[in-house]
Amino acid sequence: MAESIETSKNVELTEDDLQNKSKGQLIKLAGQLRDRRNDLNQMASERASERDDLNAKTREKVDEAQEHREKRDELNELVQEHKQKRNELNAEANELFDKVEEMKSDLELDDGKDLEQLESEIEDLEFKQQTEVLSSEEEKELIEKIESKREEYQSRKEKVGQNDDLDGLVEEAEEVRSEASTHHQKVTELADKAQEHHNQMIEAYREADDIRDEADEMHEKFVDAQEAADRHHEDFVRVQKRLRELDKQEEEEKQSSRDQKRKEAEEEAEEIYQRFKEGETLDTEDLMKLQKAGRL
Incomplete structure (x- = not known):
């Protein structure tokens, strides 16, 4: 994480500095402002880049979370489909088992002893x-x-023999129940996977929030550096x-000085010229001044 700006390195400029410092001092101050501005701009650029990287990572985590959300929702849809199929099959199996019980009741197969027991009892009596x-x-x-046992045995044997569909119905009911159990197992497996994706989605969103907080903090530091750079630039411009x-x-003062000297030279030349017109003999220096003034 980027460090805070070292304010001790900042360059301060006051109105008094502008008005009272010498040109040389101001040139030096401008250089300091320019260098500090460049350093701060570089710092701001680095922080902006790091902020952008963090924002990109945030988007990646959000996309990852969204993928887990979509996968979770797909799995939950499958859970509902298997759950509905399981419930339909269980209802069908219940109906079949109810029919089995009805058939057993009609045949009275649940009352009294089974065929093997009756056969054993007959053998014991014989x-x-x-x-x-x-x-x-x-x-x-x-x-x-x-004789009574034999009659009972024969009667029950005939009843069982007359209902060849009973075993088939029991087998069908058990197959339907087994198929329902298969769908129930799928419900459990898919629900577990959906929960895993839900947990991963929550974790990805949490990580995205953490990274976004870092990005926001880095953006604040970018703003601090940029504002400091802008202030140094404004002072540099000032x-x-x-x-x-x-x-x-300075140029105006120089021009004023040149104008003053030219005026003085012209006045002096005019004075020399007047002396010359009056017949006064001029020395070489006077002649040069007249020549320079364009009077010769």
Whole structure:
């Protein structure tokens, strides 16, 4: 970051300086003002360049943030699409599972024992009949029980056999549920990515703000240097104007002196000429003065 201007190096000019300093002193002062002005202009130029670089970096960060914003919004749109598809599939799966439950209820497959259990119970009863010594009454009851179990087994087997669509419906419902789960997984993945881009967007905007603050500070320092350079330039111009005034004054004084000398020479020549007309003998110096005055 650029340092502050060293005010101790600045050149001060007062009205008293302009009016009372000698020409030589003013020439020296003009040189000092010019040199300090050039230094300050160089400083201002460097600060302007650094400010412009910082502003360019700010724009880069803003563009980066905007890219993350656009990517986040695209991902959020995809999240909504997958979420909608997931919800539609879950609703479809729920309907299918409801149908499965209805079919099971109609077939009473949820009540009582399944086929494997009934088959096992029949085998146990038949084994008991074959291995145990039973009274006639007991054996009769056992046979009736076995028959009842066989009838129940056959009835349930026929019901299952009559509904070949049940397994297919269960499989379809599970496939739909699985597809819904796939979309749910995409929702989670895309939402995580969208959050990453959101966080990166926030960070890029924060960095842009920090760099912009640096650029603003550098602009203030540029203004300080430029204003100081402009003041030194204005004072330099004032001194130059005063020097021209002094040059003009000197020239006028010289011209006045020349005019005065010429007038005096003409008056002297006129006096010599009058003496010459009166017959006075002139020496060489007098003749030269007459010649110089154009009287000979």
